[in-house]
Amino acid sequence: MTLCPACSHVITDPAAVACPACGTSQGRPAPSPAPVFPGLVRPKLPLSVDLAITVDRTASSLQFQDGIPVVMESVLRGIEPLVTGMRVFLYAHGDLDEKQDTVLMTDGGSPDQALADLKQIRYEGGGDPKESHLDAIEHVAEGILRNATPGSSRSALLAFITADTKPCRSGRSASELGEWIREQGIRLYLVCEPTPTLYQLVKSAGGVMFAISVTPNRSDFQIIAAQLTASITQPAPGAKTMPMHTQ
Numbered sequence: 001m002t003l004c005p006a007c008s009h010v011i012t013d014p015a016a017v018a019c020p021a022c023g024t025s026q027g028r029p030a031p032s033p034a035p036v037f038p039g040l041v042r043p044k045l046p047l048s049v050d051l052a053i054t055v056d057r058t059a060s061s062l063q064f065q066d067g068i069p070v071v072m073e074s075v076l077r078g079i080e081p082l083v084t085g086m087r088v089f090l091y092a093h094g095d096l097d098e099k100q101d102t103v104l105m106t107d108g109g110s111p112d113q114a115l116a117d118l119k120q121i122r123y124e125g126g127g128d129p130k131e132s133h134l135d136a137i138e139h140v141a142e143g144i145l146r147n148a149t150p151g152s153s154r155s156a157l158l159a160f161i162t163a164d165t166k167p168c169r170s171g172r173s174a175s176e177l178g179e180w181i182r183e184q185g186i187r188l189y190l191v192c193e194p195t196p197t198l199y200q201l202v203k204s205a206g207g208v209m210f211a212i213s214v215t216p217n218r219s220d221f222q223i224i225a226a227q228l229t230a231s232i233t234q235p236a237p238g239a240k241t242m243p244m245h246t247q
Helices: 059-064 067-082 111-118 133-147 174-183 196-205 218-233
Strands: 045-056 083-093 103-109 154-161 186-192 208-211
Touching (some): 045 059, 045 067, 045 133, 059 067, 067 083, 067 154, 067 218, 083 111, 103 111, 133 174, 133 186, 133 196, 174 186, 174 196, 186 196, 208 218
Parallel strands (some): 045 083, 154 186, 186 208
Antiparallel strands (some): 083 103
8 A cells, every 4th residue: 555645545556557536646657558459451362353244135134133233243342342453344245146246335344333334234135035145155255365464363254144045156065165264264153044055164164153043032142142252252273263063
């Protein structure tokens, strides 16, 4: 116990740096404040991503028009804060036999720009249930290679596809197209109604297929989006390909 020299108050706490009665300093150094840790921020991966997305704009996609933006926004918002750079190339494709060419809507833009451009897509037209999906994927993959820059260390192609596909006009089979995509180091992801031809494409590309039902709901699309984000950003040391997976 000590007495305060100013007010003679009995100080019983040996660690007190000031008199509890009058506040006079007792000549002891104040203890160091507890360290303060700011909110932890996940460091960005030293990774630049070029993400090309193509959307089937035929009437076949009408039943999925509410789910496609859910997946696309969740994927873009999930990837953007994890990487040091990201460019988005958004395409809309249809039935070439019905004069629905593959159109580039976002040319290396931001996620915000791609999401705004997605709203401009009108789902209409197309001929028989089979669409020109293989042609569109080939076209988009060629665009990825044409637009590649030295700083882009990962390229991914995400296709939203409904119904089955027509043969590729270049003469490549689904398996040959998939093998070519794999050789270029492009990660292929299909959100689609599974068919044998699309299965061969994804299998040959070492890609990932996410099945969508004819009665999709928001929670299904959110699960797909979370898995897509994790897959695109995960490291793949010593390998360009990924195992096929159906959801």
